[in-house]
Amino acid sequence: MKLVEIYQCLCDETRLRLLNLLLQGPLCVCHFQSVLGEPQVKISKHLGYLKARGLVTAKRSGNWVIYALPAERTRPVELKANLACLQDCTATHAMFKRDLARLKKLDLACAPAQVASGIGKGKGCCG
Amino acid sequence: MKLVEIYQCLCDETRLRLLNLLLQGPLCVCHFQSVLGEPQVKISKHLGYLKARGLVTAKRSGNWVIYALPAERTRPVELKANLACLQDCTATHAMFKRDLARLKKLDLACAPAQVASGIGKGKGCCG
DNA sequence: AAACTACATTCCGATACCGGAATACTGTTC
DNA sequence: GAACAGTATTCCGGTATCGGAATGTAGTTT
Numbered sequence A, B: 001m002k003l004v005e006i007y008q009c010l011c012d013e014t015r016l017r018l019l020n021l022l023l024q025g026p027l028c029v030c031h032f033q034s035v036l037g038e039p040q041v042k043i044s045k046h047l048g049y050l051k052a053r054g055l056v057t058a059k060r061s062g063n064w065v066i067y068a069l070p071a072e073r074t075r076p077v078e079l080k081a082n083l084a085c086l087q088d089c090t091a092t093h094a095m096f097k098r099d100l101a102r103l104k105k106l107d108l109a110c111a112p113a114q115v116a117s118g119i120g121k122g123k124g125c126c127g
Numbered sequence C: 001a002a003a004c005t006a007c008a009t010t011c012c013g014a015t016a017c018c019g020g021a022a023t024a025c026t027g028t029t030c
Numbered sequence D: 001g002a003a004c005a006g007t008a009t010t011c012c013g014g015t016a017t018c019g020g021a022a023t024g025t026a027g028t029t030t
Helices: A003-010 A013-022 A029-036 A040-052 A077-090 A094-105 A112-116 B003-010 B013-022 B029-036 B040-052 B077-090 B094-105 B112-116
Strands: A057-061 A064-068 B057-061 B064-068
Touching: A003 A013, A003 A077, A003 B003, A003 B013, A013 A029, A013 A040, A013 A064, A013 A077, A013 A094, A013 B003, A029 A040, A029 A064, A029 A094, A040 A057, A077 B077, B003 B013, B003 B077, B013 B029, B013 B040, B013 B064, B013 B077, B013 B094, B029 B040, B029 B064, B029 B094, B040 B057
Parallel strands: none
Antiparallel strands: A057 A064, B057 B064
16 A cells, blocks of 8 residues: 555545544444435545545445444554544544534444344434 | 645655655755656646645745745644654655655755855755 | 846646536345 | 335546646846
């Protein structure tokens, strides 16, 4: 993974918000939609951009697709460093804090553990 | 200074190389040219890009223009964090290390202290 | 003031990115 | 299998960026 490619992923505000949320753990697309309040196509395309460059992974689970940061052990050093830096920087900014607050208010009906156990399937995810 | 604007400055390889060099101290344009081996217009435009966004400062000194990172005390937190992160990341990459090695080999005839004292004026800068 | 050095800007074509509308795809429910 | 939910992709216009050639500008030397 080239350093400049990491920065290319970080140079869009929507992607920064997505990654900021992912620092809390895996999430499905509808969570991003409901937290960011942006249209589905926009979210999906930016997630695709990040995935194509290895900054996130995706796995399908029923109707939903769960996005996550790569496992910590497999993260290149530059990515670790920049994610840590990003977390520091977002911690003090209103928009990012607001996103995290909204995330906590979701019931996370399709959070990975619950999806795996079958809870929430077909019941809708984020209302 | 917005976080995303910092990343927009970091998402080009030439600009990463320029900033990596500036972490060592102020430099004039001809130093960048001779270290990077890139045409003048390319260097100048990227420095202009960084200057327009506040990541570097420029002051003229005779024929030369000296570029520098903003004074440490005036650097926004996000910039400090990202410059530190950048320095960590470049420290282990061949191209960036090679640039630093080349920089050390220059006699720095127009280095700020020497320019201020009049040494080097008109004698050419980087040959 | 003419010639020169160092640097910036303008003009141009090529490419990448961004956002939205519409459509396609995948898996589930009835 | 038809309808549905969640997600991805394609098509499109607008805009930003990038690099190079040519030209412009500021300051210096002679």
